[in-house]
Amino acid sequence: MEAKHAKYKRLIERCKSLPPLPTAVAHPCDKSSLEGVVEATRLGLIAPILTGPRKRIEEVAAQHDIAIADYPIVDAPYSQAAADRAVQLVREGKAEALMKGSLHTDELMGAVVKKDGGLRTARRISHCFVMDVPGHEQVLIITDAAINIAPTLEEKVDILQNAIDLGHALEMPEVRVAILSAMETVNPKVPSTVEAAALCKMVDRHQIMGALVDGPLALDNAISLEAAKIKLIDSPVAGRANVLLVPDLEAGNMLAKSLSFLARADAAGIVLGARVPIILTSRADSMTTRLASCAVAMLVARARRESAKAVE
Known part of the structure; x- marks a missing residue:
């Protein structure tokens, strides 16, 4: 990482002592989103569950030689369905964070803010x-x-x-x-x-x-x-x-x-403001920025767990 990324590097280093964050990744159907998932997993930042069209995800991974064979994939036919399944994984307690893949932000947030089945809080x-x-x-x-x-x-x-x-x-x-x-x-x-x-x-x-x-x-x-x-x-x-x-x-x-x-x-x-932190990346983001977003989500999730324990 370049010197200008020193602050992000410190954030990522701080997370190395924490367990990987179970993260539902909605519709990672392009090279940049899959590469970000793989690198964040390699660094121990996230434990991903991919949601989206299985065949398409596997084709993109094969085309760009991205190794995802060990990652669970929850099949969903299209982007909005992938967002809904990612939110459902959170509601089922299988994920503690959401991560945007190659779908539009509005599609992911639409699933998050649904009155029935979303992730709203007060x-x-x-x-x-x-x-x-x-x-x-x-x-x-x-x-x-x-x-x-x-x-x-x-x-x-x-x-x-x-x-x-x-x-x-x-x-x-x-x-x-x-x-x-x-x-x-x-x-x-x-x-x-x-x-x-x-x-x-x-x-x-x-x-x-x-x-x-x-x-x-x-x-x-x-x-x-x-x-x-x-x-x-x-x-x-x-x-x-x-x-x-x-x-x-x-x-x-x-x-x-x-x-x-x-x-x-x-x-x-x-x-x-939702029930879990949501990693909202852009297609133009560098790898360092994607990893920093994952690190921020890890720290937010840790703070929430500690706050919940304090209340108990």
């Missing part, structure tokens, strides 16, 4: 990018840039708590959340600034727990101590944020892709 489902940004000391969590298009204040409460919980699962020494807007002052004409202020007050009232949270903050004073000092912002988060809560999907998507294509950052993806 928590809103949201997506987090865990980004390895060159020159940035820690991984940077960005949420939500993939699922919730224009979240309400109520929905942002869950999106924020999901991200905080992820920060703890990744063993961040201190989770510091910047609620982003275009400015750092509350302006009634800019709704995201008002919602940021409300979220901060909810943190004060312990409605949201587990992190230092501040906002509204513009991106520069969220991640640059110098910018925060110039603007005289006195905050334990300003300039030191390791979680960025964006106003909406458009802002988050542009931020994440700007970091990827202009700063050469990598973006591991995880969906939270």
